[in-house]
Amino acid sequence: xxxxxxxxxxxxxxxxxxxxxxxxxxxxxxxxxxxxxxxxxxxxxxxxxxxxxxxxxxxxxxxxxxxxxxxxxxxxxxxxxxxxxxxxxxxxxxxxxxxxxxxxxxxxxxxxxxxxxxxxxxxxxxxxxxxxxxxxxxxxxxxxxxxxxxxxxxxxxxxxxxxxxxxxxxxxxxxxxxxxxxxxxxxxxxxxxxxxxxxxxxxxxxxxxxxxxxxxxxxxxxxxxxxxxxxxxxxxxxxxxxxxxxxxxxxxxxxxxxxxxxxxxxxxxxxxxxxxxxxxxxxxxxxxxxxxxxxxxxxxxxxxxxxxxxxxxxxxxxxxxxxxxxxxxxxxxxxxxxxxxxxxxxxxxxxxxxxxxxxxxxxxxxxxxxxxxxxxxxxxxxxxxxxxxxxxxxxxxxxxxxxxxxxxxxxxxxxxxxxxxxxxxxxxxxxxxxxxxxxxxxxxxxxxxxxxxxxxxxxxxxxxxxxxxxxxxxxxxxxxxxxxxxxxxxxxxxxxxxxxxxxxxxxxxxxxxxxxxxxxxxxxxxxxxxxxxxxxxxxxxxxxxxxxxxxxxxxxxxxxxxxxxxxxxxxxxxxxxxxxxxxxxxxxxxxxx
RNA sequence: GGGCGCGUAGCCUAGCUUGGAUAGGGCACCGGGUUCCUAACCCGGCGGUCGAGGGUUCAAAUCCCUCCGCGCCCGCCA
Numbered sequence: 001x002x003x004x005x006x007x008x009x010x011x012x013x014x015x016x017x018x019x020x021x022x023x024x025x026x027x028x029x030x031x032x033x034x035x036x037x038x039x040x041x042x043x044x045x046x047x048x049x050x051x052x053x054x055x056x057x058x059x060x061x062x063x064x065x066x067x068x069x070x071x072x073x074x075x076x077x078x079x080x081x082x083x084x085x086x087x088x089x090x091x092x093x094x095x096x097x098x099x100x101x102x103x104x105x106x107x108x109x110x111x112x113x114x115x116x117x118x119x120x121x122x123x124x125x126x127x128x129x130x131x132x133x134x135x136x137x138x139x140x141x142x143x144x145x146x147x148x149x150x151x152x153x154x155x156x157x158x159x160x161x162x163x164x165x166x167x168x169x170x171x172x173x174x175x176x177x178x179x180x181x182x183x184x185x186x187x188x189x190x191x192x193x194x195x196x197x198x199x200x201x202x203x204x205x206x207x208x209x210x211x212x213x214x215x216x217x218x219x220x221x222x223x224x225x226x227x228x229x230x231x232x233x234x235x236x237x238x239x240x241x242x243x244x245x246x247x248x249x250x251x252x253x254x255x256x257x258x259x260x261x262x263x264x265x266x267x268x269x270x271x272x273x274x275x276x277x278x279x280x281x282x283x284x285x286x287x288x289x290x291x292x293x294x295x296x297x298x299x300x301x302x303x304x305x306x307x308x309x310x311x312x313x314x315x316x317x318x319x320x321x322x323x324x325x326x327x328x329x330x331x332x333x334x335x336x337x338x339x340x341x342x343x344x345x346x347x348x349x350x351x352x353x354x355x356x357x358x359x360x361x362x363x364x365x366x367x368x369x370x371x372x373x374x375x376x377x378x379x380x381x382x383x384x385x386x387x388x389x390x391x392x393x394x395x396x397x398x399x400x401x402x403x404x405x406x407x408x409x410x411x412x413x414x415x416x417x418x419x420x421x422x423x424x425x426x427x428x429x430x431x432x433x434x435x436x437x438x439x440x441x442x443x444x445x446x447x448x449x450x451x452x453x454x455x456x457x458x459x460x461x462x463x464x465x466x467x468x469x470x471x472x473x474x475x476x477x478x479x480x481x482x483x484x485x486x487x488x489x490x491x492x493x494x495x496x497x498x499x500x501x502x503x504x505x506x507x508x509x510x511x512x513x514x515x516x517x518x519x520x521x522x523x524x525x526x527x528x529x530x531x532x533x534x535x536x537x538x539x540x541x542x543x544x545x546x547x548x549x550x551x552x553x554x555x556x557x558x559x560x561x562x563x564x565x566x567x568x569x570x571x572x573x574x575x576x577x578x579x580x581x582x583x584x585x586x587x588x589x590x591x592x593x
Numbered sequence: 594g595g596g597c598g599c600g601u602a603g604c605c606u607a608g609c610u611u612g613g614a615u616a617g618g619g620c621a622c623c624g625g626g627u628u629c630c631u632a633a634c635c636c637g638g639c640g641g642u643c644g645a646g647g648g649u650u651c652a653a654a655u656c657c658c659u660c661c662g663c664g665c666c667c668g669c670c671a
Contacts, residue, residue, distance in 0.1 A: 039611065046614060054613045056651060066651080091651090092614065135671065175671055308669050318596080318667085329669045336671050363597055364666050388598065389665070397665085422633065442633085453619095454606070459599060459664060466605070466620085470633050473606080473619040480633050488630050531610060539607060542618075553626095553635045571630095593633070 007113070007120055008522040009106040010043070013082040013097055017041065017051055020077050021093075027076030030062045030069055043523075048087070049094035050516070056091050066091035099512045103570075104503035106519045110573040111497060118521035118580050120162040120529070127163045128347050129155040131357035132266070132273075133170040135177045136259040138215020140266070141405035142451075142462060143359075143390040143398040149451045149586075150387055151357035152271040153534045156584050158355075161529030166274045166351070169263075170343060173255040174279040175336055177218075179238045180225070181258070182251045184217045193231070196220045209409070211261030214254060219401045236331070243283060243333045252280075265408050269444050270586040282342040288334050291342045294376040295327050306330035316371045318364075325368055337365060341372050344382060354382040355532075359389060385532050387456035393463060406462055415443030418468055419476075423593070434592075441588035442476045448586055449475030453538040473542050475587050481545035482582060483593040484552065485575035490591075492558045494568045501569035505562065510551040511570060517547045518577045525584065541581040548574045 018037055025032035036057065046052040059069040070088040077086045077093070084098040110117045131151020134144045152167070159165040172178060184192060192200075199220035204213065225232050242251060259276075266272070282288050292309070295301060300312045302324070309328040316323070327338045347354045358366055366384045373381060389397045398405040419442040423435050430438075450467050454460055470476040489495045506515065524540045527533065557567040579589045 040613080042613070048614080052614080054652095056613070060651060090614065172671065177671065304669080306669080310669085326669045331669085333669090335669070340671095360598060360665055362666090362671085365671080367596090386598080391664075395664095419633095426631085426633080457598060458606085461605090463605090469620080471620085472633095474633085476633055477619095480631080484631055484634085491630060533610085535607075539618080546618085549634055550636095552630080556630070558630045593631075 024076040028072035051095040125352040127353035128351040157528040209261040210257040287342040445475035445587040499569035501566040505566035
């Protein structure tokens with residue numbers, strides 16, 4: 001609860017009420033620890049007001065009946081301008097904010113802060129959010145994209161909360177998977193294993209994206225290698241070559257072109273990265289070797305018979321079967337987790353907070369990483385944001401091999417086509433390019449919102465009809481509400497500030513309710529940055545759009561008389577706040593739909 | 594077997610971090626609303642043993658324990 005007057009319309013009211021309660025406790029003769037007062041004050045009100053104060057614990061401490069104590073608190077609460085009414089009811093003291101005052105301070109703050117309304121005050125603690133980091137071996141399926149959407153949304157919220165945030169995509173160009181891609185593509189097509197060639201030929205489409213094209217052999221190749229040890233051996237030799245700095249010239253180019261195709265898809269979702277961090281860099285600059293030296297010299301290091309190095313991690317609470325962490329293969333090459341240690345040391349050197357967005361299948365990896373960091377005497381740890389998989393209705397995770405994967409590009413294609421139909425059906429007046437732009441924004445907005453609205457720790461079953469919904473709790477609903485607000489302002493000749501208003505005119509219940517939702521954004525942003533509960537941002541945007549639509553249906557804006565200017569200002573504040581919410585969610589602001 | 598996560602109306606989901614008054618939404622379904630600022634909307638209705646049991650507490654969807662169901666992981670893969 002460090003929200004400041006400068007960024008949160010509720011802050012002055014909360015501070016004043018808390019101070020008032022503290023004084024009232026003295027007057028009422030009820031012992032009350034000031035710290036506990038805050039905990040008993042329910043900020044989101046309840047059925048009887050804006051703030052609800054639960055007196056039970058203080059009544060108990062004083063040995064008095066709760067309703068009597070509530071009455072005593074209310075009676076001794078010295079009136080303050082922020083609060084219009086104080087009423088005891090049962091074991092609660094209910095406070096109602098002065099609606100005019102709240103409307104005035106909220107709208108003033110929204111207009112003063114503009115695109116920064118909802119944001120916190122700048123802090124100097126740099127943070128790094130690593131997310132997505134999918135291997136550059138083929139196109140994204142929607143399961144992988146959950147990582148990107150959660151990570152990108154969280155990074156936006158963290159940045160808005162005031163922290164300097166750097167986002168990173170860790171590109172694994174060193175492992176066996178990248179080597180497989182190089183192995184196959186460095187051969188002439190005629191020398192490809194028969195099953196791999198068959199799987200690819202006839203499927204390829206001229207001009208297809210590089211991630212699609214270069215990734216095509218991967219599933220069949222993966223299956224082929226399982227059955228062919230001699231081919232596996234070739235790949236292993238290639239891994240060794242790559243790691244010793246003797247990668248075939250096409251190796252990096254393949255990773256880069258596949259990655260470029262993948263990033264192009266994410267860019268449609270407004271997901272980008274401040275930095276691409278290549279795993280190979282940590283080998284080239286010697287930091288992996290330095291990590292290995294430190295690991296080999298710890299008391300728990302073990303030399304295996306074939307020359308491999310491991311760490312005996314018993315006593316770290318790991319599952320019994322994984323107490324031996326191999327950090328270097330018998331053939332001298334490093335492992336993913338070892339390179340990840342080097343990567344994380346580089347992050348700790350630059351950032352005060354290090355956050356990794358990981359699928360739950362990487363949970364054990366995360367714990368292993370923690371153990372290795374401890375082994376080399378590093379005291380800092382990343383904070384892990386773990387999300388659950390997206391599964392398919394038939395059961396099981398999305399699998400490229402099993403053909404159950406839903407490709408992001410395919411999903412977007414479907415979504416755009418459907419969105420296009422919706423636009424054309426209601427807007428005959430629009431030019432082709434305008435229709436295309438709206439369809440793209442609606443489609444990508446629907447997909448992003450559909451993923452972010454669910455808590456990361458919940459498993460998600462992918463269903464086309466849900467992902468393509470443009471109604472109800474959806475991205476397009478929020479975008480539509482923004483477009484509607486824009487339209488009102490346009491027609492009112494008021495699409496630019498200033499927006500003069502008289503807060504006392506905003507007295508309709510739907511107006512008061514709308515002001516309250518607008519005023520909630522700063523708290524919501526702070527909460528998401530603190531908790532990583534990104535779904536709260538989606539819930540907030542829906543609530544605001546929903547209340548705006550109620551207001552819109554309940555009272556006229558442009559056709560009102562005395563209230564016209566004030567209502568226009570309220571709509572302008574809604575538009576700003578909805579716009580900021582869309583920004584936080586990575587959805588496009590649409591001026592018309 | 595062990596570790597982690599999940600379980601809220603027919604379906605999806607918020608609330609759980611920080612316990613507080615009749616558990617919020619959405620989809621579907623039923624009934625209404627457009628000579629009027631965008632109906633991708635709004636109003637009303639229907640629908641809940643918050644997986645089960647026990648515990649802590651003045652108070653439990655929320656905290657603790659046990660159990661059940663589902664998912665993931667337990668590689669010299671990443």
